[in-house]
Amino acid sequence: MTGRQPDDHEQPAGQEQSAGHRPSDERALTSAQADVDDRAFETSLRPRRLIDFVGQERVREQLELVLESARRRGQPPDHVLLSGPPGLGKTSLALIIAAELGAAIRVTSGPAIERAGDLAAMLSTLSEGDVLFIDEIHRIARPAEELLYVAMEDFRVDVVVGKGHGATAIPLDVAPFTLVGATTRSGLLTGPLRDRFGFVAHMDFYSDVELVRVMTRSAEVLGVPTRPGGTEEIAGRSRGTPRIANRLLRRVRDYAEVRADGVVSREVARSALAVYDVDELGLDRLDRGVLDALIRRFSGGPVGVATIAVAVGEEVQTVEEVAEPFLVRAGLLARTPRGRVATDAAWTHLGLTPPAGRASWPGGTGPTLFDPS
Numbered sequence: 001m002t003g004r005q006p007d008d009h010e011q012p013a014g015q016e017q018s019a020g021h022r023p024s025d026e027r028a029l030t031s032a033q034a035d036v037d038d039r040a041f042e043t044s045l046r047p048r049r050l051i052d053f054v055g056q057e058r059v060r061e062q063l064e065l066v067l068e069s070a071r072r073r074g075q076p077p078d079h080v081l082l083s084g085p086p087g088l089g090k091t092s093l094a095l096i097i098a099a100e101l102g103a104a105i106r107v108t109s110g111p112a113i114e115r116a117g118d119l120a121a122m123l124s125t126l127s128e129g130d131v132l133f134i135d136e137i138h139r140i141a142r143p144a145e146e147l148l149y150v151a152m153e154d155f156r157v158d159v160v161v162g163k164g165h166g167a168t169a170i171p172l173d174v175a176p177f178t179l180v181g182a183t184t185r186s187g188l189l190t191g192p193l194r195d196r197f198g199f200v201a202h203m204d205f206y207s208d209v210e211l212v213r214v215m216t217r218s219a220e221v222l223g224v225p226t227r228p229g230g231t232e233e234i235a236g237r238s239r240g241t242p243r244i245a246n247r248l249l250r251r252v253r254d255y256a257e258v259r260a261d262g263v264v265s266r267e268v269a270r271s272a273l274a275v276y277d278v279d280e281l282g283l284d285r286l287d288r289g290v291l292d293a294l295i296r297r298f299s300g301g302p303v304g305v306a307t308i309a310v311a312v313g314e315e316v317q318t319v320e321e322v323a324e325p326f327l328v329r330a331g332l333l334a335r336t337p338r339g340r341v342a343t344d345a346a347w348t349h350l351g352l353t354p355p356a357g358r359a360s361w362p363g364g365t366g367p368t369l370f371d372p373s
């Protein structure tokens with residue numbers, strides 16, 4: 001590997017979710033965004049080879065084929081786009097691709113490429129077979145993106161010299177390289193850019209069993225002793241995200257060292273996560289506050305998000321972008337045209353009995369919202 005560390009250009013935690021508002025510190029535990037502490041550990045916790053990369057079976061199998069056939073042809077593989085929510089292993093996979101190819105990797109990110117010239121300079125220094133990793137590629141500036149299309153397709157960049165009528169484009173060759181792009185927002189990629197990737201990998205959330213495997217490996221690397229049930233307990237609260245699993249594992253280890261015998265067991269994990277306010281489903285204080293307000297103050301909804309935000313003393317944006325995505329994914333909250341609604345599962349999760357015969361939504365029991373009666 002040459003050059004920079006993978007995390008050089010990664011954005012600060014929270015920036016992707018909402019400009020201007022950072023999740024408060026207590027949120028950090030269940031946030032999928034990397035914080036400073038994660039970055040410090042992630043370099044050592046990253047799987048180095050495809051075989052150590054847990055889960056994502058389909059992606060792994062397809063990628064194996066892409067890499068193996070490229071190796072046999074002795075040519076760089078097609079450009080690869082890795083798409084999926086934060087903390088699921090996109091950066092790890094990018095580094096693995098380079099390692100599996102025995103190739104050097106150059107790391108940059110969309111926001112770091114402000115001008116087309118920055119990208120041209122970078123491309124011109126690539127050697128044949130190098131991997132260029134562009135993180136958060138959907139945030140690349142438009143002129144740079146246009147230059148990138150041509151480089152991806154024809155291994156050429158047109159460097160424009162001069163201005164106005166006198167401007168001329170000088171074509172420069174670029175060594176055949178493989179672009180690996182990562183994005184948390186593939187919907188924001190333009191069609192022409194997406195079309196130039198030969199292989200698009202969609203990363204999914206991990207099962208609890210897979211998260212246990214991730215943590216078992218991390219515990220070994222960190223030298224954290226575990227007992228059966230310990231990592232299982234943490235897995236269920238990790239929101240399907242390896243980054244969160246690894247973070248909770250470290251916090252439980254802290255607790256185990258200070259308040260127990262240093263071993264991560266089920267009981268220790270339970271007590272620790274109670275102290276850290278992460279419940280059995282991985283909900284934190286804000287998530288539960290939203291459900292609590294929705295159910296206890298507004299009878300389960302429907303109620304507008306602005307009202308919920310006032311009730312929990314947060315900004316609308318925080319409720320919408322920080323709390324709601326996971327609540328929706330967990331099937332606890334529904335966004336309907338008339339407002340937010342708590343599902344039956346949400347009532348049950350708070351230890352309450354869902355009211356019978358109310359309007360139905362995912363998980364509901366009664367007639368639908370749109371019934372004429």
Ligand SMILES: Nc1ncnc2c1ncn2[C@@H]1O[C@H](COP(=O)(O)OP(=O)(O)OP(=O)(O)O)[C@@H](O)[C@H]1O
Nearest residue numbers: 042045046053054086087088089090091092242243
């Ligand atoms: N499949 C996996 N197997 C083992 N560990 C994993 C896996 N995926 C992720 N991890 C762990 O989670 C951490 C975060 O992963 P990574 O940085 O690759 O995520 P990402 O998708 O790039 O996130 P972001 O969108 O924030 O950049 C890694 O350091 C690694 O420890």
Ligand SMILES: [Mg+2]
Nearest residue numbers: 090091092135
């Ligand atoms: Mg990343």
